[in-house]
Amino acid sequence: xxxxxxxxALFRTLADPTRRAIFERLCRGGEQSVAALTAHAGVSQPxxxxxLGVLKRAGLVRDRPEGRQIHYSAQPGALAPLLDWTRQMAxxxxxxxxxxxxxxxxxxx
Amino acid sequence: xxxxxAVVVEREFAHAPEKLWRALTQPHLxxxxxxxxxxxxxxGHRFQLxxxxxxxxxxxxxxxxxxxxxAYSWNxxxxxxxxxxxxxxxxxxxxxxxxxxxxxxxxxxxxEQKQAFGGAHAGWKQFFEQLERVLEQA
Numbered sequence: 712x713x714x715x716x717x718x719x720a721l722f723r724t725l726a727d728p729t730r731r732a733i734f735e736r737l738c739r740g741g742e743q744s745v746a747a748l749t750a751h752a753g754v755s756q757p758x759x760x761x762x763l764g765v766l767k768r769a770g771l772v773r774d775r776p777e778g779r780q781i782h783y784s785a786q787p788g789a790l791a792p793l794l795d796w797t798r799q800m801a802x803x804x805x806x807x808x809x810x811x812x813x814x815x816x817x818x819x820x
Numbered sequence: 821x822x823x824x825x826a827v828v829v830e831r832e833f834a835h836a837p838e839k840l841w842r843a844l845t846q847p848h849l850x851x852x853x854x855x856x857x858x859x860x861x862x863x864g865h866r867f868q869l870x871x872x873x874x875x876x877x878x879x880x881x882x883x884x885x886x887x888x889x890x891a892y893s894w895n896x897x898x899x900x901x902x903x904x905x906x907x908x909x910x911x912x913x914x915x916x917x918x919x920x921x922x923x924x925x926x927x928x929x930x931x932e933q934k935q936a937f938g939g940a941h942a943g944w945k946q947f948f949e950q951l952e953r954v955l956e957q958a
Contacts, residue, residue, distance in 0.1 A: 797827050804829040804924050810853040811922075814843055815835045817852075 721790065722802040724769040729754055730762040734771055737785035744780045826927035834919040837887040844890055844911055861886075869894075888913055894926065 725731050733748055745763065749756045763783055766772040770789040775782045833840060843849045845861045855869040855877070863884055869877040875896065883891035889912055896905040907928040914921040 797825060800827040800926060801829050804827065804926070805831075807854055808829065808831045808922070808924075811843060812831075812833060814849060814852045815833055815839060818835075818839060818843070818849075 721769055721771070722806055724765055724771065726806065727762070729758075730765060733759065733762050734766055734785060737772060737783060738787055742775070742782050742784040744782050746780065748783070826925055828923065828925045830921060830923045832916055832919060832921045837913045837915050837920045840913055840920045840922060841887045841890075861890075867892075882908060883910070 725734065729752060733752060736748065736751060737743060745756060745760055748763070749759045752759050752762075754762075763772060763774070767774060767783075771786055772783045773786055775784070843853065845859065847857050847859050850857050850859055855871055857869050858867045859865070859879075859881075860867065861881070861884055863881055865881045867879050867881075869879055871877070878895045878897065879892045881890075881892050883889055889910065891908060891910040894905070894907045894909045907926050910925045910927070912923040912925075914923065
């Protein structure tokens with residue numbers, strides 16, 4: 712059972728383009744193995760597994776072991792908080808404030 | 821006011837208001853955390869924020885009080901009303917013992933604007949469009 716996730720955590724999870732592509736692929740193509748996802752991801756299998764781990768922690772994917780393979784499926788319901796307009800905008804500003812904080816630290820140097 | 825919405829995001833930064841003010845008002849610093857721009861810290865100054873996706877926000881400085889308040893319009897013209905956006909962004913800086921509390925309020929959206937989030941990356945926009953389709957089908 713996926714717990715409710717804060718919009719900013721979801722935004723951070725999906726901010727990585729490779730991770731987003733993997734998630735989109737699962738949304739479109741249904742359940743797939745890590746190997747199948749790796750074939751299209753353009754990164755190594757360990758990297759894909761790592762991305763899937765982050766997606767899983769955010770409640771965006773579910774895993775199902777089968778023999779030596781692990782199959783993943785998308786849990787698009789986890790995105791509901793992001794589809795609210797106000798929360799989208801808040802997510803945008805939270806991400807900008809992250810960058811602002813980085814900038815302020817660099818300004819010290 | 822029932823036809824408007826507001827988004828408020830607050831965060832405390834471990835930096836003095838003076839430094840935050842520079843990050844909010846110097847073009848090369850604004851670009852580092854927000855967008856490319858031709859901002860100038862002058863009341864009534866019109867400028868643009870240019871997103872890396874090619875979208876342009878039309879802005880005008882509406883309020884400026886150094887190290888305390890900065891407000892500008894944040895408008896995105898689009899023929900599709902779902903994306904058309906007219907809003908005002910107000911930054912308020914409040915000194916704290918540890919640094920500065922920055923409060924951002926963006927207000928003025930019309931309720932039919934379900935999808936516009938001017939300034940957000942186009943990737944996000946396309947992404948949400950795709951997701952909304954996925955969710956509609958689910």
